[in-house]
Amino acid sequence: MKYAHPLLVDEVAVDHRDVSFVMAHFGNPWMMDAAEVVYKNENVWADLSGILVGDEAYFSGLVGQGVLERVVERTKQGIEFAERPDKFLYGTDWPLAPMRAYHDFVGSCFLRSFTRRCSAATRRNCSI
Numbered sequence: 001m002k003y004a005h006p007l008l009v010d011e012v013a014v015d016h017r018d019v020s021f022v023m024a025h026f027g028n029p030w031m032m033d034a035a036e037v038v039y040k041n042e043n044v045w046a047d048l049s050g051i052l053v054g055d056e057a058y059f060s061g062l063v064g065q066g067v068l069e070r071v072v073e074r075t076k077q078g079i080e081f082a083e084r085p086d087k088f089l090y091g092t093d094w095p096l097a098p099m100r101a102y103h104d105f106v107g108s109c110f111l112r113s114f115t116r117r118c119s120a121a122t123r124r125n126c127s128i
Contacts, residue, residue, distance in 0.1 A: 006034035013041040022089065025050040027080060035078035038087050046082075048106050049091025051075060059101040068105065075109045085110060 006027035012020050023046040027034025038044050052062070052071060062068040079085055088110075092102040 006030050006037045009034075009044060010037045010041065013037070013044045017043055019043060020045070022047055024091075026075065026088070031074060031078040032081065034082040038082040038084060045087045045089055047089040047091040048109065050093040050096065052102070052105060053093060053096040054119070056098050056101060059098065059105075072105065072108050079109060 006023055008020055009023050009027075013019075017118070021041075021044045023034055023037065023044065026046045026048055029053050034046055038046050044104055050057070052068075054062075059068070062071070079088055082088075089101075092099060094102070
């Protein structure tokens with residue numbers, strides 16, 4: 001686990017500004033640390049794959065238990081902290097997560113932060 005922490009990406013990104021880096025899984029479980037790395041470094045992006053894994057029944061259970069809502073809020077908090085929703089990449093880790101359920105999860109993470117940056121005329125082109 002010690003090599004999985006997002007702050008290690010920060011060290012390399014600072015030393016190699018001409019290289020682009022993508023942090024997998026938004027640094028989960030260290031999302032706020034990952035958000036700081038994305039915020040601080042122009043050459044770092046994060047993908048949103050693998051934050052949740054499971055089949056349709058598992059995702060349905062998460063909704064029923066309120067877990068999905070908490071994970072969405074935690075992910076939104078990190079995205080908003082980074083102040084750069086355009087530096088987050090869609091990913092699913094399929095087949096470990098169902099495509100439609102994961103698409104909906106990622107879309108709900110951006111609803112507020114991403115659409116706020118879109119004008120009314122282009123909003124339909126900015127939605128996930």
